[in-house]
Amino acid sequence: MQTEMSNLASLLDKACTVIDASNTKSVIRKVHLLLVKGCDLTPLTGRIVKFLSSQDILAKKVACLFISRLKHPQDVGLLAINSLLKDTRDPNPLYRGLALNTLFDVPSTMEQGVPRLVPALQDNSAYVRRAAVSCCGKLSGFYPTIVDELDLTDKLYAMIRDQDPIVVVQCLHILDEVLESEGGIMVNKKIAWYLLKQLPAFHSWGVIGVLECLKKYQPKTNEEALMIVNALDAYLTSNNVAVQLSAFALFRHTIRGRLDHLLREAIGQVWSKLSIHLSFSGQEMAWNILDWGEEFLLDYPEVFRPHYRLFYCRFSDSPALKRKKLAILRSLVDRENVSEAADEILGYCTDLDRDVCRSALRTLVSLANQHGVACEVVRSRVLPLLDVSDEVLVTEVLCALCALRFDQKSGSFQERILETVMQRKWSLTSVDAKCGVIDFISEHGQDFAPSVYILEDYAASIEEEDESVKQSLLGATVKMFFSRPSELQDLLGTVLTALCKDSNPFVRAQANWYYVALLNDVATSKQIVLGS
Secondary structure, three states, rough: OHHHHHHHHHHHHHHOOOOOOHHHHHHHHHHHHHHHHHOHHHHHHHHHHHHHOOOOOHHHHHHHHHOOOOHHHOOOOOHHHHHHHHHOOOOHHHHHHHHHHHHHHOHHHHHHHHHHHHHHOOOOOOHHHHHHHHHHHHHHHHHHHHHHOOOHHHHHOOOOOHOHHHEEEEEEEHHHHOOHOOOOOOOOHHHHHHHHHHHHHOOOHHHHHHHHHHHOOOOOHHHHHHHHHHOOOOHHHOHHHHHHHHHHHHHHHHHHHOOOOHHHHHHHHHHHHHHHHHOOOOOOHHHHHHHHHHHHOOOOHHHHHHHHHHHHOOOOOHHHHHHHHHHHHHHHHHOOHHHHHHHHOOOOOOOOOOHHHHHHHHHHHHHHHHHHHHHHHHHHHHHHHOEEEHHHHHHHHHHOOOOOOHHHHHHHHHHHHHHHHHHHHHOOOOOOOOOHHHHHHHOOOOOOOOOOHHHHHHOOOOHHHHHHHHHHHHHHHHHHHHHHHHHHHHHHHHHHHOOOOOHHHHHHHHHHHHHHHHOOHHHHHHHHHOOO
């Protein structure tokens, strides 16, 4: 590195003495590359600063970048400061703006740049005014008293009426930052109406900034609120999703407590465009659209239900996006579309991502508990998944089926699940799968003869099982005991004996509680356990 610095120093000296544009640009590129890499070029400060007097904009920019990135800002010499102050009066607005930005990038040179700041706010060039407004924000972070002494806040408020839209947006942001301790920028009626009238002059991101700022204004009457709402019509159906969502946020803020009946219409208006974007947008934009829709899904399902197919997952969707779509789809299913939706969701039940697989199965079971058509899909298409060799999939299917509600006509369905469980019990190694089996037996296995044998198999190795399995087994054994006491008496004794001595204090306390309760009053214990 030392050799490289020496070579670069000689090249810089040569570039300063010999006028060769191509050679100078080559050296400047090397300096810029080292700056970008984060190299410490402090030993070359004097040589690089000389380029501030260059008329080549590239050389001047690299020199300014070097000064703004100095590890020791106090190293900025008098030569550099004088060169920058001279450039603030240069006829070229690019030089004026660049010099001003550089002076206020370094805390130690800010005070020298203050006399140039106020004239720059009134500069004929919009570029220089933008730089000056930005410098006001930097100054307030280090010298807030100077901001007050120069009345910069009032000047920035006056510049909200600047002819350049970017200057206006910058003023709004900087005022909000400078006045943060007072709650941010104050927007009165005059400012609000002026900004609303000027909205067409702003670019998309400028519109978003202005709309965010307008949320600080609270209309005094319903007529005022209605005028603001009318001004937002074009932006509620903008082709830019970010503008749409910002406009809707302002719309909602404006009508809250005054014109709430307009909310339903506005949601439909915004969704008419967002639904199109959702069909063709990328992952990030789709997520934002879904996030917006989730908030209104339960209150206004009729707006979204006709477009339920938009919430079907794509192969390229990320796992998180798939889960979000499934959660929304569950709320949009009704009698008319349940059959199609159930078939669609079934395809995600074998997804490679475990979280997506789990969400799809739980969504399908939730629909089955509400609609008979979906229940048939579970019977015919989901239950056979218990026979596959994929342990993860079987685990998720079992856990999902535990949440299935059965009616009096579902006896054969329950028995089939239990028979499948009986066949698979030895191959289940995960804690979730074991707990799923035991919980299902506890809930639906009272009349299934082999249920006792399954519990006995798990009880035989109870000391080696996880705490969750122990708790599930304890609860299932006690519950089954009240249905089939003669068959479960010995098993219950074995389980209680083992768990009352367990090393886990929670398992031990639970087992002791069951033992004392059964010892004192079996009838009351039955009422507590069975809830009857």
